[in-house]
Amino acid sequence: MIKNVLKQMWYQRKQNGWILIELIIIAFFLWRAIDPIFIFNRFDNFEKGHKSERSYVIDLLYQNLNPNLQQSDEAKAKDYYRLVDMVKLHPQIEDVSAAKQNMYPGGAGQRVPYTSKQVPAWNNNTLLTIYQGHANFAQNFMNVIGFEDVKTGMTPVIDTRLPIRGICYLSETAAANLFPNGENPIGQSLWSGHDSIKVAGIIKDVRTTYGKLSPMIVRFPFMKNEYDKADGYDIILKVKPEVDLIDFEKKFRTDFLPTLKSGAFSVGQFESMDSLYEIGSKVRDVDSQKKLRYILSMFFICCAFFGITGTFWIKCNKQRSQIGLLRAMGSTKAGIIKKFFIESGALVTVAYIIALIPLAAIIALNNEFDMGTNSFRCYINNSSPYMHERFLPHFAIVSLITYAILMATAFVGTYITAHKYSNLQPSEALRDE
Amino acid sequence: MIKTHFKQAWNIIKQNKLFSSIYVAGTALSIALTMTIFVIYYVKIAPIYPEYNRGRTLCLKYQQSVVYQTDSTGREKIVRVHTNGTNYSFINGILSKIDDVEASAARVMLRQNITTQDKQFIKDVPVSAVNTDFWKVFTFEFLDGTPFSDADMVKNPKSIIISSDFAKKLFGNTNVAGEWVKLGIDENEFQIIGVVKGTSALTLNSYSDIYVPITKYVNTDLPFTINNALGNCEIYFTVKNNKQKQVIGEIEEYINKANTVAKSEAKQGGINNNRWNELKVEGAVNPYWKSEIVNGSIDKPIWDIMKGILLLIASVLIVPAINLSSMISSRMDERRAEMGIRLAFGATKGTIIKQVLWENLLLTCIGGAFGLLLTYILVSASTEWIFTVFDSRGSVNFLFDTSLNVDMLFNPYIFMATFIICLIINIVSAILPARWSLSDTIVEQLNTKN
Numbered sequence: 001m002i003k004n005v006l007k008q009m010w011y012q013r014k015q016n017g018w019i020l021i022e023l024i025i026i027a028f029f030l031w032r033a034i035d036p037i038f039i040f041n042r043f044d045n046f047e048k049g050h051k052s053e054r055s056y057v058i059d060l061l062y063q064n065l066n067p068n069l070q071q072s073d074e075a076k077a078k079d080y081y082r083l084v085d086m087v088k089l090h091p092q093i094e095d096v097s098a099a100k101q102n103m104y105p106g107g108a109g110q111r112v113p114y115t116s117k118q119v120p121a122w123n124n125n126t127l128l129t130i131y132q133g134h135a136n137f138a139q140n141f142m143n144v145i146g147f148e149d150v151k152t153g154m155t156p157v158i159d160t161r162l163p164i165r166g167i168c169y170l171s172e173t174a175a176a177n178l179f180p181n182g183e184n185p186i187g188q189s190l191w192s193g194h195d196s197i198k199v200a201g202i203i204k205d206v207r208t209t210y211g212k213l214s215p216m217i218v219r220f221p222f223m224k225n226e227y228d229k230a231d232g233y234d235i236i237l238k239v240k241p242e243v244d245l246i247d248f249e250k251k252f253r254t255d256f257l258p259t260l261k262s263g264a265f266s267v268g269q270f271e272s273m274d275s276l277y278e279i280g281s282k283v284r285d286v287d288s289q290k291k292l293r294y295i296l297s298m299f300f301i302c303c304a305f306f307g308i309t310g311t312f313w314i315k316c317n318k319q320r321s322q323i324g325l326l327r328a329m330g331s332t333k334a335g336i337i338k339k340f341f342i343e344s345g346a347l348v349t350v351a352y353i354i355a356l357i358p359l360a361a362i363i364a365l366n367n368e369f370d371m372g373t374n375s376f377r378c379y380i381n382n383s384s385p386y387m388h389e390r391f392l393p394h395f396a397i398v399s400l401i402t403y404a405i406l407m408a409t410a411f412v413g414t415y416i417t418a419h420k421y422s423n424l425q426p427s428e429a430l431r432d433e
Numbered sequence: 434m435i436k437t438h439f440k441q442a443w444n445i446i447k448q449n450k451l452f453s454s455i456y457v458a459g460t461a462l463s464i465a466l467t468m469t470i471f472v473i474y475y476v477k478i479a480p481i482y483p484e485y486n487r488g489r490t491l492c493l494k495y496q497q498s499v500v501y502q503t504d505s506t507g508r509e510k511i512v513r514v515h516t517n518g519t520n521y522s523f524i525n526g527i528l529s530k531i532d533d534v535e536a537s538a539a540r541v542m543l544r545q546n547i548t549t550q551d552k553q554f555i556k557d558v559p560v561s562a563v564n565t566d567f568w569k570v571f572t573f574e575f576l577d578g579t580p581f582s583d584a585d586m587v588k589n590p591k592s593i594i595i596s597s598d599f600a601k602k603l604f605g606n607t608n609v610a611g612e613w614v615k616l617g618i619d620e621n622e623f624q625i626i627g628v629v630k631g632t633s634a635l636t637l638n639s640y641s642d643i644y645v646p647i648t649k650y651v652n653t654d655l656p657f658t659i660n661n662a663l664g665n666c667e668i669y670f671t672v673k674n675n676k677q678k679q680v681i682g683e684i685e686e687y688i689n690k691a692n693t694v695a696k697s698e699a700k701q702g703g704i705n706n707n708r709w710n711e712l713k714v715e716g717a718v719n720p721y722w723k724s725e726i727v728n729g730s731i732d733k734p735i736w737d738i739m740k741g742i743l744l745l746i747a748s749v750l751i752v753p754a755i756n757l758s759s760m761i762s763s764r765m766d767e768r769r770a771e772m773g774i775r776l777a778f779g780a781t782k783g784t785i786i787k788q789v790l791w792e793n794l795l796l797t798c799i800g801g802a803f804g805l806l807l808t809y810i811l812v813s814a815s816t817e818w819i820f821t822v823f824d825s826r827g828s829v830n831f832l833f834d835t836s837l838n839v840d841m842l843f844n845p846y847i848f849m850a851t852f853i854i855c856l857i858i859n860i861v862s863a864i865l866p867a868r869w870s871l872s873d874t875i876v877e878q879l880n881t882k883n
Contacts, residue, residue: 015766018759022752029748061650269544288818295466295811299749302462307756310455314763 009343012315016347019311023351023406026304031359031402033296035369038398039378040290042388043211048277049171049204050105051146054094054245055273058087058235058257059101061266071264079263080233084137086260087235092248094240097141098134098233104145105131105206106276114190114217116178128174128217129208134233138164138220144238145273147203147218156201164220167200173384174215175202180383190217209280212378213386236273245272301409308344308413316340316421328426333419340418344410352403360395369394438791445792449764453796456760460800463753464854465807470746471850472812473820476635476841477725483573483629484636484721486671490570491680492638492724493519493668497713498659503700512708520664521647524564526657527687528670533680536569537670541650542641548615549603558599559634559833560616561641562650570669571639578610578627581646585626586653590646593623598631598834599642616643634833635820635841638669659688659695659710669721677720685714728824742823750858757862761793765870772871773879782871789867794859801855809842 009016060083062076071079080098088096103109111127133141143155150172158164168190170178175185185199197219205213239248249272257267271279281287316323326336363369369378369388381389388394446453480487500513521539528537541562547555561567568580576597585592593616597607604612612625623645634640647653647666655661672680692711699709719727726738765772772785812819816835 015759015763018755018762022755022759025748025752025755029752288822291815291818292822296745299462299466300752303459303752303756306455306459306462306753307759310452310459310756310760311763313451313455314760318763 006346009346015311015315019307020347020351022307023304023348024355026300026307027348027352027355027402027406028359030297030300030304030406031355031398032370033293033300034402034405035398037290037293037297038394038401039369039388040211040286040293042386043207043213043286046205046207046211046213048105049206049213050148052105052273052277053146054239054241054243055144055146056237056239056249056252056270057099057104057106057273057276058237058260058270059268060232060234061268062232062264076263079265081136082262083260083265084235086262087237090252090256092240092243092252093237095140095143095238097137097139097144097236099141099145099236100132100134101232101234103130103132104234104236104273106209106273106280109208109214111214112192112217114174114178114192116185116188116190126177127215128170129214131206131216131218133218133220135164135220140238141220141236142169142203142218144236146238147206150202150204153204156203159200162200166196166198167220168197169201169203169218170199171203171205171213171216173205173213173386174217175199176383176385177215177381209277209286211281211286297405301405304406304409305413308410309416312340312344312414312417316417320421320424323421323424324426324428327422327424333422336422337415337418340414341411344414345407348403348406348410352406356399363391363395438788439795441788442792442795446796452760452764456757456796457800457803459753459756460797460855460858461803461807463749463858464801464804464851465811466749467746467854468805468808468847468851469811469819470742470749472808472842472847473823474726475844475847476820476837478722479846481636481841482838483571483632483639485572486570487721489671489674489677490669490721491672491677491718492721493523493670493718494724495519496663496717498663499711499713501696501709501711503707515663517663518665519668520655520657520661521564521651521653521666522655522657522661522664523666523668524670525653525655527684528668530687531680531683533673533676533683535671535673536566537564537668538567538570539564539647539651539666539668540567540638541647541665542667543650545616545643547643550613553603555603558643559641560643560645562645562647564647564653566670567644570671573629573632573639576607576628576630578625580627581644585646586648587646588648589621590649591621591623592626592646594627594629594644595625596631596642597628600625600628616645631834633838633841634835635816635837638667640833657691659691659712662691662710662712681718684718688712688714688717750854750861754858754862757793757858758866761789761863762866762869765789765866769870769873770879773875773877776871776875777879782868785871786864786867790859790863793863794855797855797859798852801851805847805851812842813837 060080084096084098087093101107109129109131111129114126114128116126131145139158139160142158147156147169148154149156156169158167170185170190178190179185179188185202188199189196190199191197203218206216208214208216239245253270257270260267323336363380367380369380378388380391380394382391384390387397478487484490495516496519498515498517499511500515501509502512503509518541524537524539528534543560543562544557545560547558549555563581565581565583565586573580577600578594581592581594593614595603595609600607600609603609603614607628609625609628613622614625615621616623629644632640651664651666692714695709696711699707716727723735727735775785776782816837820835
């Protein structure tokens with residue numbers, strides 16, 4: 001039967017050509033629409049990676065409105081330190097530190113290329129998202145943000161005997177990227193340009209506001225002239241475990257923050273780290289990007305459905321006499337439907353295989369899965385612990401999902417028309433002959 | 434003649450209901466997605482209240498400053514790259530000296546808590562700190578009071594302007610000039626001096642609930658130098674008609690001169706460890722439309738951004754067009770005998786192709802009407818997110834009121850665009866099948882069994 005159906009398809013190649021071209025294009029674009037959904041769903045499975053339920057951020061404003069008063073860097077630093085000390089004295093606060101604006105979980109972040117002896121500078125995968133603490137307040141930085149050691153699950157304790165500005169912590173993924181040969185990264189050096197830094201520990205991966213586990217580095221440089229810039233340092237704090245957070249937030253906002261002023265510094269905003277993360281995710285439009293992909297997938301599925309239904313409706317209409325003959329010779333309804341199923345299945349399969357070739361080539365050439373927007377890049381890294389970053393399993397799974405959806409759409413479209421025409425009485429179908 | 438074609442098309446629709454339904458649905462889907470993309474960009478780029486001057490507005494939102502240093506061997510190397518907003522000094526130092534610049538608006542957008550006289554507390558209200566020219570670049574309608582004057586631009590300003598929507602929320606009406614509110618974490622008192630007709634956050638460059646004089650947050654007296662070129666302001670300025678390129682050229686010239694001065698001062702004086710800043714000239718100042726498309730990705734050529742959008746539009750047009758071509762091709766096969774008779778009686782191929790195009794245009798236009806309806810449903814149901822899906826740097830629209838205005842959806846440009854897309858789909862999908870079906874001889878066509 002299959003051989004006969006394929007032979008018949010070849011005879012009707014002009015008519016099948018249109019639907020084949022359409023299916024190839026649909027398969028190509030449907031794959032590209034489903035792939036980001038798959039990646040976004042993989043992101044959703046990741047844990048937050050740090051304990052920030054009791055962590056808050058005070059965003060500071062530096063407003064020197066007097067042009068005749070030019071503050072020196074030392075004077076600005078003194079004003080800044082005074083503010084940190086004021087927060088430290090608050091009885092409900094456990095720890096205080098300072099983080100560069102946007103360079104903590106929930107911030108937009110910034111990525112900088114780092115290299116190790118094992119990974120050369122030109123490799124794009126060594127771009128690390130920076131979480132940056134102020135060197136003078138580094139001791140509490142890890143506790144306030146709630147980073148966890150990858151092995152022990154405890155908050156890493158910074159050894160204050162080490163020169164703080166020369167050490168860093170790497171996330172698990174960053175360590176795997178920079179030391180792919182399995183060498184212990186702790187104590188090893190990393191380079192960014194001519195500056196080198198030593199790895200002091202490995203912490204759990206942290207989900208960025210883009211939803212993914214970007215390779216990450218925690219570092220503590222000291223930049224004395226950055227207090228008055230828009231990208232200065234925010235004060236970050238952790239509230240004591242026994243404190244009621246709702247009550248704390250309310251009183252801290254209304255009673256304490258209006259008094260928090262020093263020199264030209266005042267408070268801009270005060271938010272919990274988790275709510276900043278939520279806002280950051282929305283600003284990054286993770287949900288919007290997902291929704292757009294769902295709409296596009298639905299569009300291509302509908303196109304496939306209309307295309308297949310239309311084509312098979314016209315085919316069935318043309319083959320009324322053939323259906324009548326088959327029915328007269330004893331073919332069952334199921335047999336006729338099966339014939340059309342084989343035909344549509346074969347069309348979808350051939351079109352899909354053709355579409356997969358350019359898809360695989362584009363991904364392999366670009367070395368990344370196309371997310372449709374630069375913000376959500378997914379590079380191929382075949383040694384990654386995460387399946388969606390490895391080419392073969394990723395490509396195979398998305399291909400299977402897309403194929404299953406296309407096949408299901410094709411079968412529904414075919415069934416609607418084939419079922420209608422298989423109900424024809426032989427006499428009725430052959431009357432026109 | 435056209436009337437006959439439409440009559441015939443209408444009869445075909447009635448005879449082949451399934452065919453017509455699939456055709457209309459396919460077209461509607463294609464039109465819906467294409468028009469959604471069109472509406473998104475229309476709202477971003479076209480003149481809409483209160484941004485009617487978009488066509489002659491230039492924007493300066495993000496700037497890049499590159500820090501260079503000469504090393505011991507005399508080589509120049511990049512030490513750091515800063516990307517940020519613009520300093521207000523850009524207006525004093527450059528824009529005020531260019532004759533073709535009509536008005537220069539500066540804005541800093543913040544979120545502040547406010548307290549009313551009756552102790553009503555509202556968190557995270559969008560507040561824009563703006564200068565006097567803001568009201569010239571963005572043509573707001575004042576329902577009560579007046580815009581800021583130079584007298585309001587003092588170091589500790591006490592006056593604010595609010596939107597009509599916010600006025601209704603706070604006081605229940607819009608005649609509230611003269612009322613007082615407390616603003617910010619330090620709860621300073623401000624008097625409302627004006628109420629403007631509210632706008633949607635989809636026009637984010639001018640949207641706000643509260644407008645305060647920019648002098649509250651920005652030092653407006655600083656002179657322009659390369660070292661203080663970055664700041665927190667977004668700058669929008671209107672230029673005389675057709676002078677945009679000329680003005681951009683003049684600005685670039687000013688910046689290039691300032692860059693040269695900064696470099697030679699650093700090299701001659703050897704100050705600051707032989708470090709100097711260089712402000713990136715190219716791509717900093719953009720026409721309004723380009724600024725909205727680039728959306729902060731100042732490193733990226735506009736073609737790279739447009740490529741993805743054009744590919745998307747092509748895919749949502751091509752796929753249904755092939756679908757329709759396939760259906761038209763099959764129907765033309767069924768009508769071979771009819772076409773043969775018409776050719777035998779002297780009709781030219783051109784006449785028959787024209788007839789097929791007119792017939793399909795009716796179906797395509799019905800699909801277009803349904804598609805436009807679908808667009809309105811899709812856009813209205815998803816204003817919170819759909820207008821930001823092509824923004825490369827994300828957006829803060831979702832935090833505010835993103836309601837759609839009537840002129841964003843119902844305007845001649847949108848109807849015209851829908852019709853043009855219908856025409857494109859119609860021609861692309863019908864012309865090839867019609868030509869192919871007429872390639873056989875009249876005898877072959879008449880011999881067709883039907």
